[in-house]
Amino acid sequence: MSCFLEKKKKDRSWLRLNTTIFPTIGNVVFFTVYLYQILINTSTTIIPMTELPYTVDNIELIQDFINETRNRISNGVTITFTGKASSELEDLMLQYDITLDNIEHTILNLSTENYYRGIDVSGSADFNVCAFRAFVGKENIEIYLKYGLEADGLQILIFSNHIPDYPMEQPFKN
Amino acid sequence: MEAKKVLTRENKPTDELQRSVKKIFKGTKLMFTEAYFLDYEVDENTGVINKNKKVRHYTKEQVNRNMKALKSAYLISKGAVSPNEIIEFRSRYRIAASTLSMILGFSKNTISNIENDGVTSLPSGRLIKVCLNNLEILRSYIRDCDSIDDHKKDELDRNLLQCDM
Structure with a gap:
């Protein structure tokens, strides 16, 4: 422990040397570290989901997404859950007696008005992801529902199904 | 496997x-x-x-x-019976799952389903636990059970009494 503290002191003295005796070199070192940190932070920043503006074309786009989901389910594709979504559904079950069938029923009954965020218009991603404000179960519990449709396959992957952390607006609900 | x-x-x-x-x-x-x-x-x-x-x-x-x-x-x-408790009880007193189901007034497969998938309802889970912990109640249910013949009832009653000693 004392060895570690001594090392720390030495480290600090090295900084003082850089900033006081050789101010230019010290500043360059700090600037490099600063640039490195910015680079790291930028690469790990969560990219927020896009919010489509309310237009006729976008209503059609969301409706296509919903229709594609219904087609897949009616053709026998079963939904898949991520670890996070599975754990969230367990919480909903314990708290509100919500079942997976309730979630599936909600997905099948989504409308464009439920749209919250998402849908990549470029179509470049492996999954087209969309988030909805939806209501589930007999008691119509409000949930944040986010799932993706595999672009080159048929998977329907649930990412989130939980009580919203904040009030959700519905940009396509007039 | x-x-x-x-x-x-x-x-x-x-x-x-x-x-x-x-x-x-x-x-x-x-x-x-x-x-x-x-x-x-x-x-x-x-x-x-x-x-x-x-x-x-x-x-x-x-x-x-x-x-x-x-x-x-x-x-x-919350106090419901566990699948293992039922399995242990049945093997101890040599009662078939379907028989125990009928004695307790459930449909034939209920006990077997609980053993495989766990309890699904708190009232029935608690009822089963109470019955397994009280042999007198169980014996009275055996006597009153219409879907078991007298010979079988005697055999079950003997098993409960013998193993309980």
């Missing part, structure tokens, strides 16, 4: 895996075993698959199974 297979996103069969999960709900610690499979991680914001990392995924059937196991663990924590 060979592991159950699940199809990945790329339609390749992979092993179903199991792990023990600890969950705390309203201060109660719940333990259950969940089934899952591994597949490539998908970024939920960008929708891009990360081909370098496999993470837990769950099929619809696995989620249903896991939820049953969790619910059963929750009901057991």
Whole structure:
């Protein structure tokens, strides 16, 4: 422990040397570290989901997404859950007696008005992801529902199904 | 026993895996075993698959199974009978699952279903536990059971008395 503290002191003295005796070199070192940190932070920043503006074309786009989901389910594709979504559904079950069938029923009954965020218009991603404000179960519990449709396959992957952390607006609900 | 297979996103069969999960709900610690499979991680914001990392995924059937196991663990924590308690009781007193079902007034497969999938209702789970812990109640239910013949009733009664000594 004392060895570690001594090392720390030495480290600090090295900084003082850089900033006081050789101010230019010290500043360059700090600037490099600063640039490195910015680079790291930028690469790990969560990219927020896009919010489509309310237009006729976008209503059609969301409706296509919903229709594609219904087609897949009616053709026998079963939904898949991520670890996070599975754990969230367990919480909903314990708290509100919500079942997976309730979630599936909600997905099948989504409308464009439920749209919250998402849908990549470029179509470049492996999954087209969309988030909805939806209501589930007999008691119509409000949930944040986010799932993706595999672009080159048929998977329907649930990412989130939980009580919203904040009030959700519905940009396509007039 | 060979592991159950699940199809990945790329339609390749992979092993179903199991792990023990600890969950705390309203201060109660719940333990259950969940089934899952591994597949490539998908970024939920960008929708891009990360081909370098496999993470837990769950099929619809696995989620249903896991939820049953969790619910059963929750009901057991609230005083319902556990599948193991029923199995131990039946083997001790040599009672068939269907017979115990009928004695308690359930349909024929109920006890067997509970042993396989866990309890689904708190009232019935508690009722079974009370009956298994009180042989006098069980004996009276055997006497009153219409779907068991007298010979079988005597045999069950003897088993309960002998093993209880």
